[in-house]
Amino acid sequence: MKDHGVADNEVALKLTERPYFIPAVALGAATLILAGGALIASMSSSPSRKAADDGAAATTADIEATDPDNAGLPPTAPVVTPLDSVADITTEPLGEIETDTVKVASAAPTSAPAPAAAPFSFEQVINKAQALSEHEVQKSPPVPSSAAALNYDQYRRVEFKREAAEWTPDESVPFRVHYDPRGYLFNDEVKLNIIENGVAKPRAYNEADFSFFDLPLSDEDKKALGFAGFHVTTPLNSSGKWDDLISFKGASFFRALSAGTVYGASARGVAISTASPSGEEFPSFREFWLVKPEPGAHAMTVYALLNGQSMTGAFRFVITPGTATMIDVEAVFFPRRKLTEVGIAPITSMYYFSPQSINRGNRDYRVAVHDSEGLMMELQNGEWVWRPLANPSQLEISSFATEPPLGFGLIQRHRDFKDYDDLEASYERRPNVWIAPKGDWGPGNLTLVEIPTTNEYNDNIVVSWRPKAAWDAGKPVRLAYQMTWSLPQPVVAPVARITATKVGISPSTKRPVFLIDFESDNDALLRDAIPEVSTSAGTIIAPVVRPNPDTGGMRLSFELDTKDASLSELRARLTKADRPVSETWLYRWRP
DSSP states (O other): OOOOOOOTTOOOOOOOOOOOOOOGGGGSEEEEEEETTEEEEEEESSOOSOOEETTEEOEEEEOOSOOGGGSOOOOSSOOOOOOOSGGGSOOSOEEEEEOSSOEEEEEOOTTSOOOSSOOOOHHHHHHHHHHHHTSOOOOOOOOOHHHHTOOHHHHHHOEEOGGGSBTTTOTTOOOEEEEEEOBTTBOSOBEEEEEETTEEEEOOOOGGGEEOTTOSOOHHHHHTOOEEEEEEEEOOSSTTOOEEEEEEESTTEEEEOOTTOOSOOEEESOEESTTOTTOOBOOEEEEEEEEOOOTTOSOEEEEEEEEOSSEEEEEEEEEEOSSEEEEEEEEEEEESSOBSOEEEEEEEEOEEEOTTSOOOSOOOSSSOEESOOEEEEEOTTSOEEEEEOOOOSSOEEEEEOSSOOSEEEEEOOOOSGGGTOOTTTOGGGOOEEEEEEESOOOSEEEEEEEOOOSSSSSOOEEEEEEESSOBOTTOOEEEEEEEEEESSOSSOOSSBEEEEEEEEEOTTTOOEEEEEEEEOSOHHHHTTOEEEEEESSSEEEEEEEEEETTTTEEEEEEEEEOTTOSOEEEEEEEEETTEEOBOEEEEEEOO
């Protein structure tokens, strides 16, 4: 079991690395199914025989194994030493330049006089990202081999001293910053800067800020470690107690908490070629600027510089803690090459098992093990969709919608201890993560990747928005969105919600049987509702809706005759007068 407990100011480490499951299935056929506003694309080793939504036939298209644009990274300029400090950022006045996709800040001609003391701004991070994009990416300085050789337990023993936390002496500032050293899996060096009164100054690494105890690290190695990331604490749950709020560490991963939650799902700055046969790329946050909050401030601002093989980027995070922790994200990307598989606002999570999927020989005593149990979507056409997650037997990729949803997220709906029966992991307290796009993201697909896993230690779920249009080299792209991290449901749909999915095999017919529970605070909403159930392959048998006296809601049950189909995309909802009164339930079935 994962140890996700957080003691005082110590972050419980959760591996952000996950296995690459890129088998031949990823090179198979794609089956497209239009389902009431949700476009579903399935990737499998053998295409499904039939796909339909309300009788509509599906189309099948081949997926290329490789993209010639991904074959290599042609150099755009000679290798140069990248800008590595705040002093390298121009302080000249910033003009506005237009491109085909975005308006970004650009340095004015060098002849313009520089102001005496320009305050730090997001445009300076944008300028730095743009300058870096014109040169090949530089590798991080190597971490001492003794630090890289530390195992999980050894690395966790390294302690950052509380008295060294940023802004500790200033009781008027409701945030503290604690730094993490390199070592174990976290080998890339991260530069950190503190902004106070508009002036940015580097925060130097000092080995004296850490307790290394008897770990096998020489004094020279300790001095050479450098930073791998940081985490922020604030009185999140009770006054006077400093709780973890957000952690940035490892590639472009970050995790946040709201009141009452423990670490679970993660987010990333960007995803590139997730589940691609060519291999996934993980750009990294290489530098941060942390703005010292004003006394009594309710939010904290963090700027970040992203750098990777295929792109650079500039980020601004405005983090507001609370019962629901809100993070307003603005990002500007500068591709180094043409990119066709970009994931915007990616969320990463773990799903191992639960009653909503067939138990494939699992002997675990627990009822369920997952950080998130479903993908929730609010589509442009007003439809609310619930897609239970799965731990598949093979790599699965599904796509939904063709226009950016009004919101999407990975949700944990079961909130009682008895739902998991795990005293250590506290899965009932894992946060929901909800993304609300700002502005027009353009056409594309909401893409869900589900990767097989044999344990709960690997994140095997990724969801992100994939733009339809390629990102061209040298053309910046600017995007914004708001994230909600919360224990309660982040948004409330005006229709009945799906509270449980249970799947099994009928002992009499040997066919798969599905049970779906619907609940609503409005009792009249579900009264006399009619089931609407369809499948892309096979036949739906005996759909029945009946009251569930235990929940006060309604339960839909049916069987599926697969007719030997290798894959069936299922869709169900409750309606009245041909109008939906519930979320739309989507499910992928494989024998």
